[in-house]
Amino acid sequence: MKKKIEKALKNVIIIDNKNIIESGWVKKIDLLDNEIKIYLSLSNPAMHIKNKLIKDITHSIKNQNISDTISIKIEIKSDTNTKTKSIIKNIIAVASGKGGVGKSTIATNIAVTLVKMGFHVGLLDADIYGPSIPLMFNIENKSVNFQYKNGIMNPVTSYGVKILSIGFFSKYGQAIVWRGPMVTKVLRQFMHETNWGKLDFLIVDLPPGTGDIHLSLLQEIPLKGIVIVSTSQKIALSDVNRSVGMFRIESIYVPILGIIENMSYVLSKKEKCYFFGKNGVKDFSKKMNIFFLGEIPMLQKIREYSDLGTPVVLENEETRNIFMNITKNIINKLHGIT
Template identity: 40%
Template sequence: MPILQTQVVDVLKTIYVPKLKKLLLSVGSIDSVEVNEGKVNIALRLPPLEEEVIAELKEVIEKRLLQIGAETVQCEITFKERPNIKYIIAIGSGKGGVGKSTVTTNLAVSLAQSGFRVGLLDADVYGPNIPKMFGVENELPKVSEKKKMIPIEKYGVKLISIGFLLEDSSTPVIWRGPLVSKAIEQLYEDVEWGELDFLLVDLPPSTGDIAITVAQTLPTHYGIIVTTPQDVSVLDASKALNMFKQMNIEVLGVIENMAYFICPHCGAKTEIFGAGGGEKLSFASSVPFLGQIPLEVQVREGGDAGVPTLFLEGNSEVRSAFEAIAKKMVKMLNESV
């Protein structure tokens, strides 16, 4: 019985890429499959791989297809074009509700205000808040001639989020892990980022599929951990930090958000969520402590209105904190080169 096109596709779905230990179709895609009287021609598109890995992969594909009845197998592999980005920095917390997206938003804007070319990838597929925080939740990315999405730009930051593609902000994303991982890859690879100095990736809570995809599939070299001072937050943040280390992602440092509250009426300082949790975590993990960010009503108001803290009127201790952390981060990266 002659081999069928569907059989070829079924085999490709089960093949792992050598050394990556990942399924072929989780990192790449099929451009075409042609079957003519037992002669199989395959065209695949993959991220850049070493020559020996490509050679070994072709051998595996040929062997598997010959076993099910193919007479000859021709496999053509082309590489996906990688965005031209100097630093990709994943920002995680391990726990929701610590203000990670707020921190990511304001760090991105701080870097842009300093003259850097900045992009922000909202990887929190299940709860994409970045469009709301930039006041662009009703925008829809256009498509370029290369059939890639053109990111929305606001406050000097290029933005991409699954939130732009949903029917409305209350539409839930009910996807299993493999589909979510593929979506993250597309939000990175199928976007006209242009040349960037920084791409900040806002991770969802936990150390699940999305975090693993960002760590393994994207060329992510650096990570930042956001936590509040309280023990429960620090406990989960330590898991995210250790995930970065196990994935060979250098941790630039820990940011302690909602560190304290200054009463606008009497000036009293109140440490609502405890004290020193972020600094203790950085010391215990032997990574830098990037700084504290206080709790201010204006930050919440700005987030709801789609206005980052740096663009709010009046004096703000939070604004100064973000600017200081951004400068410290840039200095560390320059010194590591």
């Protein structure tokens, strides 16, 4: 029976196409009545990877028709030698109080623009409940199956950007139903237990709102600044106003580098049609003393390339120039606070 279990465990693939038997993760197998206990030893396993292992092992053993009652225990082995030695010069968060304003699209294209300017760039998708970055870069789950090694996660590189997202560890469309403390723990692991290497910039795509996720990130991650995204719609600016208030709270203060007006207008017969209202973000920036970084029109090309999983700045010159100017403004503001 033990051989059948080992055979089942060989179907659980992890790093470099190795299974958990070959990798030495399985330390002990106990058979107690109708119960199977499998002890694994990992170095600082991230919670979502631990959960995936339990699921994969359980599924593999059940497929062998060995037992219906399975108990799996994972022993966590602490190994100080596996701590990352990442050196990140500038961590910038892209935020908005309102969802659906194109924050992830902007974070994606700013990251790729920075790469094209010659910088080493990472992108951390902190939007746990609605991760969009995997779609923006056309990264499938199967491409990240072997990115976890020696207790440290290795980001996936796409278009020159090092990327990590909770979307890599969940099926497309699968709901992630987690409480705040669990989310915070995962994001902490993404930040501190990932081999980011040497980066000039790490862009953090924040979820919308002003909840405990934001507070935890602001208190734990040494952010250099915040880039805010909004449309000119009054309801969007109302939510953004609350976000600005949060970032300016004395105990968690983070400099706001500026605000971007997204989907600012549509070109109709060579005339600008301001679908969400004209100059709403510009007026808001003056009122709140926030630098206006630039405006991005509502272009069909942006939507098309985003759906294809290709950053639009790589394919469309008009959009490339817009993002280049905005990115230069961000860098200039960053230099002004350092």
